[in-house]
Amino acid sequence: MNKIAITIPKVINIKYSKAMEFSNPNNARKINRLRMLNVLLEEGPLTRADLSRRLVLNKISISEIANTLLKEGLITEGDKTSSSKDGGRPGTILKLDAQRAYVLAVDLGFSVLRFAIADLTGSVIRYERLPLEKNTDLAYQIITTLKRIVKTNNKELLALCITVDGEVDNKTGQILKARQFINDPYPLKAKLNELGLTIPITLTTQLQAEVKAEKMFFKQSLASFLFVNWGEFLSSAFITKTETLENMEFAHINVVSQGLCHCGSIGCLDTLASGWGYKNQSLNKQGTPYTVKQLSQTPGGEEIIKQGIDKLGKALALSICATGAKAVIMGGGISSLPDSYFSLLKETCQLALPNHLSTTPLYRGNFK
Numbered sequence: 123m124n125k126i127a128i129t130i131p132k133v134i135n136i137k138y139s140k141a142m143e144f145s146n147p148n149n150a151r152k153i154n155r156l157r158m159l160n161v162l163l164e165e166g167p168l169t170r171a172d173l174s175r176r177l178v179l180n181k182i183s184i185s186e187i188a189n190t191l192l193k194e195g196l197i198t199e200g201d202k203t204s205s206s207k208d209g210g211r212p213g214t215i216l217k218l219d220a221q222r223a224y225v226l227a228v229d230l231g232f233s234v235l236r237f238a239i240a241d242l243t244g245s246v247i248r249y250e251r252l253p254l255e256k257n258t259d260l261a262y263q264i265i266t267t268l269k270r271i272v273k274t275n276n277k278e279l280l281a282l283c284i285t286v287d288g289e290v291d292n293k294t295g296q297i298l299k300a301r302q303f304i305n306d307p308y309p310l311k312a313k314l315n316e317l318g319l320t321i322p323i324t325l326t327t328q329l330q331a332e333v334k335a336e337k338m339f340f341k342q343s344l345a346s347f348l349f350v351n352w353g354e355f356l357s358s359a360f361i362t363k364t365e366t367l368e369n370m371e372f373a374h375i376n377v378v379s380q381g382l383c384h385c386g387s388i389g390c391l392d393t394l395a396s397g398w399g400y401k402n403q404s405l406n407k408q409g410t411p412y413t414v415k416q417l418s419q420t421p422g423g424e425e426i427i428k429q430g431i432d433k434l435g436k437a438l439a440l441s442i443c444a445t446g447a448k449a450v451i452m453g454g455g456i457s458s459l460p461d462s463y464f465s466l467l468k469e470t471c472q473l474a475l476p477n478h479l480s481t482t483p484l485y486r487g488n489f490k
């Protein structure tokens with residue numbers, strides 16, 4: 123559930139980065155408008171004088187932006203304070219009206235579609251998880267569900283953010299690939315527009331959304347880190363201050379000499395340590411395709427999980443050496459396994475690292 127929640131407040135940031143050309147006065151106005159909304163979101167109510175200091179803008183500009191936002195109803199005026207937040211002169215406070223409008227999020231997983239409606243602070247107001255109907259047109263399925271769940275809310279919908287477990291092209295609004303489900307480019311944005319959806323749509327991968335969220339919410343500042351999505355399938359990215367390099371091949375590092383992977387190769391890491399791999403192994407060894415959680419509660423299941431963890435730990439060590447990452451953040455559902463498993467992963471990885479890197483920390487992500 124959190125994973126959906128965290129992609130929402132970022133809609134503002136995504137627009138922000140798109141409008142980065144400051145030289146254009148129109149863009150500068152848009153950016154300052156978003157900066158004001160972001161400051162009010164992060165710091166709470168502020169006076170115009172506070173805002174002027176925060177945004178390093180003169181009072182006339184602040185008033186202009188504030189008046190537009192007041193007219194649009196995105197912010198409201200509160201009481202006159204005896205002094206400003208910074209201890210300055212008294213003034214009327216401005217605050218974000220978080221319930222004024224909503225943003226929507228849709229997450230396209232391997233077998234489920236997850237929907238969330240959130241207010242402007244990113245708090246989820248409504249959440250639904252539905253099986254993905256592979257014989258129904260995807261855009262149609264999304265629209266009918268959205269219509270149903272937003273029907274009761276007559277507030278303005280500002281934007282829709284769609285995350286996909288696969289590959290996307292946000293510029294053309296196409297899903298390029300979504301596991302075994304979509305193999306040819308699928309024009310999702312165009313189809314949603316055809317079906318009458320006119321709000322701005324952002325299309326991104328689950329991995330990109332998770333990385334963005336970890337960057338925003340992680341307590342420490344890291345010079346670089348390796349992010350691994352440990353879920354139905356494994357994927358990873360190497361993140362520096364300026365770049366995010368996705369590595370879809372992480373799942374297909376060769377770790378054993380047998381076992382057919384969904385990619386067609388033999389012995390990939392995914393066959394032993396992903397949700398998909400664990401399901402296959404429990405089907406072969408125990409006759410039932412257990413999820414990792416179920417497997418951890420099954421006799422003999424612990425051994426299967428530990429074997430995967432052993433290979434994953436070593437693959438992490440290899441990636442740390444190759445990238446020079448200063449830390450690893452493990453996201454995805456499987457990283458929420460009990461502490462004993464996570465400790466084992468840490469130990470295996472650190473033991474496999476050369477001495478000078480053996481203290482590289484492994485963290486659990488904030489979102490599962």
Ligand SMILES: [Zn+2]
Nearest residue numbers: 374383385390
């Ligand atoms: Zn493979």
